[in-house]
Amino acid sequence: MRRVDGQFLVLAAINVILLALGAAISDGSFLSIFNLQSMAGQVPEIGLLAIGVMLAMCAGDGGIDLSGIALANLSGVLSAVIVAHFVSNVEQEGLYTALFIFGALAIGFLGGLINGTLITRFGITPILCTLGTQMAFTGLSVIVSGGKAVVVGSPEPLSSIGNEFWFGAPISFILFIVVAALIGGALKFSPFGRWLMLSGSNPKAALYAGFPRSAVVTATYALSGTLSGLSGVIIAARNVNVKWDYGASYLLIAILIAVMAGVRPEGGYGRIVCVVFSAVALQLMSSLLNFGGLSNFVRDFAWGALLLTFLAIARYDLVGFVFPERRR
Amino acid sequence: MKRSIRTVMTALMAATAIAATAGFATAEDKPVIATVVKIAGIPWFDRLETGVKAFQAANPDVVATQYGPATSDSAQQLQIVQDLVAKGVNALAVVPMDPAVLEGTLKRAMERGTIVVTHEADNQVNTMADVEAFDNSFYGAALNERLASCMGKKGKWTTFVGSLGSRTHMQWVGAGEENAKKYPDMELVDPNNESFDDANGTYDKAKELLRKHPDLAGFQTSAGNDVLGVGRAIEEAGLAGKVCLVGTGLPNPSAPYLDSGAITAIGYWDPQKAGMAMNAVAKLLLEKKELKTGMDLGVEGYNSVTVTKGAGNGVLVIGNGMMLDDKESYKAHLF
Numbered sequence: 001m002r003r004v005d006g007q008f009l010v011l012a013a014i015n016v017i018l019l020a021l022g023a024a025i026s027d028g029s030f031l032s033i034f035n036l037q038s039m040a041g042q043v044p045e046i047g048l049l050a051i052g053v054m055l056a057m058c059a060g061d062g063g064i065d066l067s068g069i070a071l072a073n074l075s076g077v078l079s080a081v082i083v084a085h086f087v088s089n090v091e092q093e094g095l096y097t098a099l100f101i102f103g104a105l106a107i108g109f110l111g112g113l114i115n116g117t118l119i120t121r122f123g124i125t126p127i128l129c130t131l132g133t134q135m136a137f138t139g140l141s142v143i144v145s146g147g148k149a150v151v152v153g154s155p156e157p158l159s160s161i162g163n164e165f166w167f168g169a170p171i172s173f174i175l176f177i178v179v180a181a182l183i184g185g186a187l188k189f190s191p192f193g194r195w196l197m198l199s200g201s202n203p204k205a206a207l208y209a210g211f212p213r214s215a216v217v218t219a220t221y222a223l224s225g226t227l228s229g230l231s232g233v234i235i236a237a238r239n240v241n242v243k244w245d246y247g248a249s250y251l252l253i254a255i256l257i258a259v260m261a262g263v264r265p266e267g268g269y270g271r272i273v274c275v276v277f278s279a280v281a282l283q284l285m286s287s288l289l290n291f292g293g294l295s296n297f298v299r300d301f302a303w304g305a306l307l308l309t310f311l312a313i314a315r316y317d318l319v320g321f322v323f324p325e326r327r328r
Numbered sequence: 329m330k331r332s333i334r335t336v337m338t339a340l341m342a343a344t345a346i347a348a349t350a351g352f353a354t355a356e357d358k359p360v361i362a363t364v365v366k367i368a369g370i371p372w373f374d375r376l377e378t379g380v381k382a383f384q385a386a387n388p389d390v391v392a393t394q395y396g397p398a399t400s401d402s403a404q405q406l407q408i409v410q411d412l413v414a415k416g417v418n419a420l421a422v423v424p425m426d427p428a429v430l431e432g433t434l435k436r437a438m439e440r441g442t443i444v445v446t447h448e449a450d451n452q453v454n455t456m457a458d459v460e461a462f463d464n465s466f467y468g469a470a471l472n473e474r475l476a477s478c479m480g481k482k483g484k485w486t487t488f489v490g491s492l493g494s495r496t497h498m499q500w501v502g503a504g505e506e507n508a509k510k511y512p513d514m515e516l517v518d519p520n521n522e523s524f525d526d527a528n529g530t531y532d533k534a535k536e537l538l539r540k541h542p543d544l545a546g547f548q549t550s551a552g553n554d555v556l557g558v559g560r561a562i563e564e565a566g567l568a569g570k571v572c573l574v575g576t577g578l579p580n581p582s583a584p585y586l587d588s589g590a591i592t593a594i595g596y597w598d599p600q601k602a603g604m605a606m607n608a609v610a611k612l613l614l615e616k617k618e619l620k621t622g623m624d625l626g627v628e629g630y631n632s633v634t635v636t637k638g639a640g641n642g643v644l645v646i647g648n649g650m651m652l653d654d655k656e657s658y659k660a661h662l663f
Contacts, residue, residue, distance in 0.1 A: 038414035149428035247403035290411035296398040
């Protein structure tokens with residue numbers, strides 16, 4: 001009954017091919033446990049931001065979240081500055097971790113709520129609204145940190161989230177998969193997910209059908225903001241320090257991941273599992289190029305080529321072209 | 329079954345474009361020293377790469393290559409360092425974009441047995457050796473001494489820094505102020521103007537300063553583009569040769585102003601030599617040799633280095649690689 005998702009198959013196949021190619025050019029060291037762990041540890045911070053972008057896109061009406069990485073940095077910086085006032089990261093490690101994570105998530109949630117409110121209450125176009133809040137968030141992080149890196153240090157268990165493993169997988173990666181699964185489940189089975197997708201594909205019909213559209217859109221941006229906060233926690237856990245200008249290139253990469261995953265920019269469609277596969281594919285490719293010793297400009301070129309390929313697949317139904325039997 | 333084969337075929341088509349660019353690197357048995365710079369493709373680090381290549385040519389028993397992110401983002405540099413550690417390179421020679429961001433990863437790299445050498449990061453805690461071209465206070469004092477001799481040891485002078493948060497720049501002008509105290513007739517006015525390494529902004533600010541102090545006799549600048557902005561302001565005011573300007577800059581871009589006399593002298597260090605010195609230190613550490621004061625790294629300007637304690641457990645290796653060029657001498661070092 002259910003149509004096989006071509007995008008999903010292509011993404012999965014690309015991941016397999018990239019792994020095989022990596023093994024071939026590195027005599028197998030690409031598939032060493034250390035490298036797999038290292039790559040898995042790099043995915044979550046950008047993957048979470050990409051899920052945020054996907055949710056905003058699904059909400060329709062030109063939905064997008066440009067404030068992701070700025071909010072992630074703000075969450076890390078502000079939370080670290082505030083918590084350091086009350087608790088020492090050396091003496092009360094557990095309490096510091098708990099407060100830091102709570103603070104970062106709360107700041108992320110609030111930032112997202114501001115985005116959502118501006119968009120629904122004041123009718124500002126999402127791309128302009130989040131561009132504005134992006135600058136405001138970045139500016140605020142510069143002010144509270146004085147432009148310098150803020151030390152989070154390595155308090156346990158925060159440092160474990162960034163550097164330790166459960167069953168051989170980085171804890172941050174497991175966290176990312178669990179969060180992705182929860183959101184994926186919510187999109188598929190909860191009324192929130194239905195409302196989001198349906199109102200994204202046809203906002204007017206949703207309005208007449210009596211969907212709580214404003215509430216749904218606000219909640220979506222708030223969720224996206226909370227994911228940014230979580231991304232900020234993971235950045236802090238991995239890097240010991242947080243800084244306002246970290247990951248300036250992540251903004252476009254997060255959008256690239258979402259588009260590659262087949263999220264429809266007009267709204268109404270997107271699959272979490274595809275976003276996860278797409279984020280992993282980009283990671284594999286960039287690590288592969290570093291293993292091959294190639295210039296990072298080649299990587300930008302390769303990402304561009306990959307994006308165009310996916311747009312072509314979506315536009316011309318290449319999967320259907322190769323599998324004529326699946327055409328309906 | 330047939331379907332899944334076809335799926336793989338489609339994906340192959342999609343991936344070929346990217347895969348083809350990845351190329352095939354062969355496995356090496358020789359120790360690998362990977363140099364990671366702040367940004368790839370800008371003149372400063374292209375010049376550094378010539379040093380890495382020269383080191384490779386002189387040392388065929390190691391593999392020396394340079395990597396760098398395509399965008400100026402510390403997160404991108406972090407990813408490259410992580411991938412290289414995972415790849416299992418024997419030594420890393422890093423010019424950190426932001427030392428704070430790399431701390432965690434460099435620590436893990438050292439725990440894994442990778443040799444870590446840094447440059448332009450004397451506050452990096454997790455490094456075995458940080459290579460600096462010169463002692464920062466010595467450099468600042470030398471710039472100021474050149475300025476003082478041009479000014480005839482008297483008159484008003486001012487300073488520019490990239491930003492007030494820029495550690496090395498503040499060290500340079502600080503040492504300059506200290507040096508100027510030797511000459512009671514030199515008067516420092518409106519010090520520490522922020523240039524943000526932007527030649528146009530610096531030009532405007534320098535014009536304002538020249539209007540405010542018509543008798544201003546000297547500038548000491550810090551960021552790479554400052555001499556260009558201040559030099560243009562001096563030249564347009566018809567003051568070339570009358571107002572002195574000494575600052576950090578590279579010979580090629582500064583050449584016209586040096587010729588016209590708008591720039592008195594430029595100070596710099598050669599990134600090529602710094603790249604060679606970093607690799608030389610990495611090779612010494614790979615060979616488990618100790619770094620000692622007075623050691624010769626076999627690189628010009630690093631023939632007798634000073635080794636002191638660094639910010640962490642590592643050492644600070646300071647060379648004597650300062651270059652100070654004026655109208656007469658710059659043509660020998662065009663880059």
